Amino acid sequence: MEYDVLIIGAGPAGYVAAIRAGQVGLKVAVIEKMYVGGMCLNWGCIPTKALLESAKNFKKIKQFEEFGIDGIDADKLSFNWNKAKARSTKITDKLTSGVRYLLKKNGVEIITGTARIAADKSVYVDDQKINAKNIIIATGSKPKGMDESLKNAPIVEIENLFSLESIPENIVVTGNHVSTAEIAQFFRLIDKNVTMVANSAYFMVGLDEHLITYITKKLKSENIDLIINDTPGKFENGELMIADRRIKCDLIVNCNSRKAILPESETPLELTERGFIKTSNNFETNIKGVYAIGDVAGKSFVAHVASAQGIHVINTIKGIESTFDGQIYPINMYTVPEIAQVGMTEQEVKATGFEYKVSEFPLSANGKAMIEGNTEGYIRMLSDIKYGQVLGVQIIAANATDMIAEAAVLMATEGTIYDVAQTIHAHPTVSEIYMEVGFEAIDKAIHK
Amino acid sequence: MRYIFNFPDIGEGLEEGTILEWYVTKGQAVKAGQALCNMETDKVVTDIPSPKTGTIVATFGKVGEIAMVGKPLVEIEIEGVFGAEAVAVANEEVKAPLTEPIDEGGAGVVGTMELAGSNALLAASDEGAEKKEVEAKPVKKALATPLARAMARDLNIDINQIKGSGPSGRVTKEDIQNYKPAKTAGSGVQHEPYKQPANADAVTYEPLTQIRKAIAKNMIHSKQSAAHMTLFEEVEISELMRIRDRYKKSYADKNSKLTYLPFIVKATVNALKKHRQLNSQLDMENDRMIFKNYYNIAIAVDTPEGLVVPVIRDADKLSLFEIAQKISELSDKARDRKLTIEDMKDGTFTLTNYGSIGGIFATPVINYPQAGILGIGRLLKKPIVKDDQIVVGNVLSLSLAVDHRIVDGGEASRFINSIMEYLSDPVLMMME
Numbered sequence: 001m002e003y004d005v006l007i008i009g010a011g012p013a014g015y016v017a018a019i020r021a022g023q024v025g026l027k028v029a030v031i032e033k034m035y036v037g038g039m040c041l042n043w044g045c046i047p048t049k050a051l052l053e054s055a056k057n058f059k060k061i062k063q064f065e066e067f068g069i070d071g072i073d074a075d076k077l078s079f080n081w082n083k084a085k086a087r088s089t090k091i092t093d094k095l096t097s098g099v100r101y102l103l104k105k106n107g108v109e110i111i112t113g114t115a116r117i118a119a120d121k122s123v124y125v126d127d128q129k130i131n132a133k134n135i136i137i138a139t140g141s142k143p144k145g146m147d148e149s150l151k152n153a154p155i156v157e158i159e160n161l162f163s164l165e166s167i168p169e170n171i172v173v174t175g176n177h178v179s180t181a182e183i184a185q186f187f188r189l190i191d192k193n194v195t196m197v198a199n200s201a202y203f204m205v206g207l208d209e210h211l212i213t214y215i216t217k218k219l220k221s222e223n224i225d226l227i228i229n230d231t232p233g234k235f236e237n238g239e240l241m242i243a244d245r246r247i248k249c250d251l252i253v254n255c256n257s258r259k260a261i262l263p264e265s266e267t268p269l270e271l272t273e274r275g276f277i278k279t280s281n282n283f284e285t286n287i288k289g290v291y292a293i294g295d296v297a298g299k300s301f302v303a304h305v306a307s308a309q310g311i312h313v314i315n316t317i318k319g320i321e322s323t324f325d326g327q328i329y330p331i332n333m334y335t336v337p338e339i340a341q342v343g344m345t346e347q348e349v350k351a352t353g354f355e356y357k358v359s360e361f362p363l364s365a366n367g368k369a370m371i372e373g374n375t376e377g378y379i380r381m382l383s384d385i386k387y388g389q390v391l392g393v394q395i396i397a398a399n400a401t402d403m404i405a406e407a408a409v410l411m412a413t414e415g416t417i418y419d420v421a422q423t424i425h426a427h428p429t430v431s432e433i434y435m436e437v438g439f440e441a442i443d444k445a446i447h448k
Numbered sequence: 449m450r451y452i453f454n455f456p457d458i459g460e461g462l463e464e465g466t467i468l469e470w471y472v473t474k475g476q477a478v479k480a481g482q483a484l485c486n487m488e489t490d491k492v493v494t495d496i497p498s499p500k501t502g503t504i505v506a507t508f509g510k511v512g513e514i515a516m517v518g519k520p521l522v523e524i525e526i527e528g529v530f531g532a533e534a535v536a537v538a539n540e541e542v543k544a545p546l547t548e549p550i551d552e553g554g555a556g557v558v559g560t561m562e563l564a565g566s567n568a569l570l571a572a573s574d575e576g577a578e579k580k581e582v583e584a585k586p587v588k589k590a591l592a593t594p595l596a597r598a599m600a601r602d603l604n605i606d607i608n609q610i611k612g613s614g615p616s617g618r619v620t621k622e623d624i625q626n627y628k629p630a631k632t633a634g635s636g637v638q639h640e641p642y643k644q645p646a647n648a649d650a651v652t653y654e655p656l657t658q659i660r661k662a663i664a665k666n667m668i669h670s671k672q673s674a675a676h677m678t679l680f681e682e683v684e685i686s687e688l689m690r691i692r693d694r695y696k697k698s699y700a701d702k703n704s705k706l707t708y709l710p711f712i713v714k715a716t717v718n719a720l721k722k723h724r725q726l727n728s729q730l731d732m733e734n735d736r737m738i739f740k741n742y743y744n745i746a747i748a749v750d751t752p753e754g755l756v757v758p759v760i761r762d763a764d765k766l767s768l769f770e771i772a773q774k775i776s777e778l779s780d781k782a783r784d785r786k787l788t789i790e791d792m793k794d795g796t797f798t799l800t801n802y803g804s805i806g807g808i809f810a811t812p813v814i815n816y817p818q819a820g821i822l823g824i825g826r827l828l829k830k831p832i833v834k835d836d837q838i839v840v841g842n843v844l845s846l847s848l849a850v851d852h853r854i855v856d857g858g859e860a861s862r863f864i865n866s867i868m869e870y871l872s873d874p875v876l877m878m879m880e
Contacts, residue, residue: 387598389621
């Protein structure tokens with residue numbers, strides 16, 4: 001028996017590719033070692049955001065008196081880790097069974113096991129030999145291990161966070177990216193002592209400098225101890241010794257930069273300098289008919305891009321005309337307030353030599369933001385001077401991660417400041433800040 | 449119900465026409481197929497037939513005015529059509545009338561396509577032939593991104609002419625950046641705006657006729673597209689004159705006029721057969737030459753309205769007598785403005801006989817995309833050297849313009865030598 005497409009890994013890259021393959025009539029199977037839904041559904045996107053939501057509510061309820069709600073005694077409030085975890089798991093279970101259902105519905109076979117690619121391009125799962133015309137590697141990534149000098153510390157991989165029975169008081173989160181800050185803020189929201197240790201070269205890389213400045217200040221203002229440090233620390237007697245500091249540490253959460261999870265392959269897969277699978281513009285590896293998508297290809301580390309890559313590869317295999325730009329995608333940070341960015345950063349715009357303009361509009365001038373008690377934040381729009389093309393948008397707002405979609409559509413369709421300004425936005429909404437910043441870019445915002 | 453008949457695109461991306469004559473007036477009954485008006489377009493002069501039977505309620509536009517394609521031409525009251533049926537009739541797509549003759553008891557005004565102007569230059573080419581399929585739909589507004597629109601406006605590009613590469617054919621920034629406009633009249637030419645002279649009577653303004661617009665467009669197109677090179681020759685044709693004189697009468701008896709032109713057509717066809725470069729076309733888009741294995745000789749004819757270029761089809765298969773007859777027929781039709789597009793298309797090489805009016809040498813403009821054009825000057829008595837004696841010769845001057853991209857100088861010389869050989873030795877020409 002021969003499959004048209006065999007997909008290794010059922011994360012957001014692999015399972016979406018599998019569904020798409022089924023939809024276009026390809027004979028398809030997906031090989032998954034353990035978790036259908038991958039990191040995204042099992043210990044990444046979904047469960048961490050579910051935990052964050054619990055933590056955000058834990059904080060917000062303390063401010064309810066302001067909204068006219070009496071009877072909430074802040075001293076009596078406590079965060080129940082296990083209940084929050086259970087809620088998160090319930091969501092995860094529902095979504096993963098949903099994915100299983102969709103795979104089945106679209107005729108995708110799920111094979112449990114670990115895949116090995118043989119020299120003749122067949123795939124072995126344990127001893128079972130499977131033939132396929134095309135192979136898609138979507139095996140994902142994991143955080144780099146901790147330095148040797150920290151190996152004696154109580155380390156938890158993000159993957160295993162949910163196996164913790166309780167949360168100790170002093171938490172150190174290591175890592176450089178948006179998800180590290182989210183995790184750090186989660187622990188802080190539930191009143192833990194939190195230290196975030198990041199590397200100066202990679203701290204929030206890819207974000208606009210304005211946002212990086214904001215995040216840095218924000219973390220510090222919440223008493224999250226942010227240590228930007230390039231030399232590995234040491235762990236001794238319940239303390240992390242780093243950058244001439246001694247920090248109480250009951251638990252280190254590893255949110256380090258990621259490395260590829262490479263499948264075993266008899267024909268060596270060509271890798272990039274950073275150890276990810278090297279692929280063409282159409283995600284084909286050095287082996288013809290073998291593709292790599294998602295984190296393992298190292299081109300992006302977010303679920304939504306991985307899924308888009310999967311759809312593109314299936315279209316390519318099926319011969320359906322498809323183009324993949326991959327430049328315009330939102331980067332979301334589920335902090336309080338949320339932070340989102342799409343398109344070019346100001347550093348990138350500067351590097352292109354475009355004559356550009358930066359326009360801003362603050363949430364403090366927005367009615368709906370006041371109503372909701374979330375006036376912290378702003379929208380920032382980068383546009384080119386000549387045609388007014390919107391080049392990049394950044395939002396800090398309570399619902400920034402949802403709001404950024406408007407900018408993504410605008411930019412995907414090569415929209416200009418005129419289009420966003422002339423689009424009538426409903427009142428009162430936080431989205432009105434788009435219209436305002438559009439007017440600001442053309443001339444002057446109305447409510448500023 | 450009232451039916452509004454919009455001026456249809458009668459072919460080849462027509463945008464407008466000039467109303468030459470109204471045949472109907474308000475209140476007049478018309479039958480489907482009956483001519484409504486006479487319209488001059490950049491291609492032809494033609495009658496526009498009524499698509500419906502009914503009564504004319506209104507006509508739009510006066511004689512001499514320009515009618516835009518897609519805009520109302522007449523309004524017709526159709527009796528006995530109501531309600532849903534009326535909607536159906538109103539929504540009917542108007543077929544371009546000229547390609548779909550309505551055969552109703554001799555009401556077939558359609559198909560009498562008259563020649564308007566010299567657009568034979570275009571119609572005679574393959575370019576025109578390709579676009580024969582008539583579309584009645586107006587040009588669709590392009591789907592485009594806002595940025596692409598802004599750029600197109602800025603760069604003065606008609607965005608509707610661009611094929612979009614985005615979803616559903618959306619024109620994107622990249623499409624605008626990659627767009628190279630086709631060479632059109634005036635491209636690359638800076639036009640000085642005309643300054644009104646102080647004395648208003650110093651000049652008289654007249655609107656451009658459709659014919660003149662077409663001539664202007666085609667001449668510029670040829671000059672900007674082909675690399676013109678002209679060479680001049682003189683040929684002694686006393687022998688040809690003797691033969692012509694001998695047979696003139698027998699032709700006249702058969703109601704035909706034997707001029708020099710049929711001989712020149714014959715000589716040209718014979719020479720083209722030997723020099724296929726001159727009967728070809730350059731296809732830059734596909735990086736290839738198109739050599740034509742048929743010989744359609746276009747003849748430029750001067751008319752009061754402007755120059756027209758009808759075609760003698762398959763001239764290699766015609767006898768001299770048949771060529772002579774064809775020339776008379778086409779000239780008559782040209783002067784009566786009765787030429788059809790069929791009469792003018794697919795020429796492969798052109799002759800222009802300016803010598804019949806005057807002029808010895810010229811640098812004729814190639815009937816693009818053909819490879820060459822032969823200009824025939826005035827026949828003069830001239831002193832020539834024959835057997836080391838100066839004698840009176842009958843000398844015909846020839847000017848051959850070629851597209852130097854296709855035809856090298858040597859080939860052009862060999863080609864004209866060949867023609868000269870045939871003209872000076874007409875028996876040889878007839879023998880081949």
